[in-house]
Amino acid sequence: MKTKFITVNEGNAKLLVPEKAFSDPFHLPVFYNPAMGFNRKVSSLALKFCLPMLDDSTVVDGLCALGSRGILYAKENKLKRVYFVDANPDAIKVLKKNIKLNGLKNAKVAEEDLNKFFVNSSENFDFIEIDPFGSPVFFLQNAIRKLKKIGILSITATDLANLAGGKTIPTKKHYNAKPIRNEYSHEIALRILIGKIAKELALQDYGCQPLVSFYRGHAIKAMVLCERNSDLADKSLEEIGYIMHCEKCLNRKVSKRIIGKCDNCKNKFEYAGELWIGKMQKKGLLLEMEKDLEIKLRDKVQKKGDLLPSDLEILKFIKFLIAENDFGPTFYDLHVLAKKFSLVVRKTDDIMLSLKMQGFDSCKVHYVSTGIKTDAGIREMKRAMTNKK
Ligand SMILES: C[S@@+](CC[C@H](N)C(=O)[O-])C[C@H]1O[C@@H](n2cnc3c(N)ncnc32)[C@H](O)[C@@H]1O
Numbered sequence: 102m103k104t105k106f107i108t109v110n111e112g113n114a115k116l117l118v119p120e121k122a123f124s125d126p127f128h129l130p131v132f133y134n135p136a137m138g139f140n141r142k143v144s145s146l147a148l149k150f151c152l153p154m155l156d157d158s159t160v161v162d163g164l165c166a167l168g169s170r171g172i173l174y175a176k177e178n179k180l181k182r183v184y185f186v187d188a189n190p191d192a193i194k195v196l197k198k199n200i201k202l203n204g205l206k207n208a209k210v211a212e213e214d215l216n217k218f219f220v221n222s223s224e225n226f227d228f229i230e231i232d233p234f235g236s237p238v239f240f241l242q243n244a245i246r247k248l249k250k251i252g253i254l255s256i257t258a259t260d261l262a263n264l265a266g267g268k269t270i271p272t273k274k275h276y277n278a279k280p281i282r283n284e285y286s287h288e289i290a291l292r293i294l295i296g297k298i299a300k301e302l303a304l305q306d307y308g309c310q311p312l313v314s315f316y317r318g319h320a321i322k323a324m325v326l327c328e329r330n331s332d333l334a335d336k337s338l339e340e341i342g343y344i345m346h347c348e349k350c351l352n353r354k355v356s357k358r359i360i361g362k363c364d365n366c367k368n369k370f371e372y373a374g375e376l377w378i379g380k381m382q383k384k385g386l387l388l389e390m391e392k393d394l395e396i397k398l399r400d401k402v403q404k405k406g407d408l409l410p411s412d413l414e415i416l417k418f419i420k421f422l423i424a425e426n427d428f429g430p431t432f433y434d435l436h437v438l439a440k441k442f443s444l445v446v447r448k449t450d451d452i453m454l455s456l457k458m459q460g461f462d463s464c465k466v467h468y469v470s471t472g473i474k475t476d477a478g479i480r481e482m483k484r485a486m487t488n489k490k
């Protein structure tokens with residue numbers, strides 16, 4: 102049956118997309134998922150404030166499908182050139198129409214396998230986007246080979262059934278890491294992805310600095326600054342380690358090595374890793390994104406019919422990322438704690454206040470509405486939940 106296409110607006114981009122994408126985005130001859138608009142909008146805004154870190158603004162939209170990312174990036178940012186690459190000829194046909202529809206003069210199109218594109222390219226790039234079905238790992242080595250001395254990798258992964266679902270064998274195969282399925286497994290997934298990117302970068306003597314990282318819907322996203330410098334590569338590897346988790350008392354620990362027993366209850370620790378144990382955001386960049394959104398919200402109202410999430414929604418999300426960045430890995434899910442220890446769930450704000458009264462900081466998280474990060478340990482957390490000082 103012939104696919105029916107309609108035109109939609111995503112921010113400043115106009116896109117010809119399959120109408121069926123709004124009911125079933127996963128069985129289309131040309132891929133387009135409206136739910137990923139959030140990821141695209143955050144990435145495009147981040148790119149705006151990443152550009153000053155780069156030598157120039159040549160961008161690769163690696164697995165571009167009908168071009169929704171690259172076109173949005175080009176319409177919202179001043180880019181020298183955008184390379185669109187996809188192996189699907191049907192996608193390339195629609196992509197070309199979309200490039201025309203948006204009047205892009207700086208677009209280059211390659212109907213090619215992405216790895217072949219990188220191998221055959223004589224050019225190196227400032228910013229490389231990889232947005233695959235499933236895992237991005239198959240493209241990392243070739244992408245890194247085509248980065249400039251300083252460049253940015255903007256990587257999405259959707260293989261969360263493995264990474265966050267605790268599927269050990271595929272995760273070990275693709276990421277050389279062991280996942281755990283628990284209440285903060287999406288953060289573990291993100292840290293495994295960044296850890297993998299950092300190790301692949303180190304192989305080619307690049308350091309890795311995460312800029313913006315998040316989980317949303319069925320995807321995790323990491324934008325990292327890469328710099329060819331062997332000292333920086335060595336330093337990045339110091340940020341690789343493990344998260345130890347005790348299923349019995351919910352204690353957790355971040356460590357450079359695997360630890361056998363829980364230091365709270367002596368039960369056997371489970372482990373996740375190797376993974377990234379360092380910061381996952383560049384705070385200054387997020388503050389710039391926050392300010393930009395606040396100014397936009399003051400000055401303009403969202404256009405009608407825009408498929409992208411509102412500036413207010415993104416702003417709230419960015420504020421979570423900023424707050425989380427002051428804390429280390431893992432968070433507590435209040436419902437999980439309450440169930441485990443037969444406690445009544447109090448209001449999150451009240452628990453945060455109880456923590457404050459014990460001398461601990463805390464913040465809500467973007468992963469789940471019932472989660473909080475804190476510098477308190479499990480004992481203090483339980484005390485805060487039962488309101489004892
Ligand atoms: C998840 S979709 C990309 C979505 C797109 N970035 C967006 O925002 O709408 C993955 C795309 O990768 C393409 N693809 C899969 N394997 C590829 C390969 N080895 N080389 C080039 N393109 C490939 C598919 O044709 C598909 O269009």
Ligand SMILES: [Zn+2]
Nearest residue numbers: 347350363366
């Ligand atoms: Zn324990």
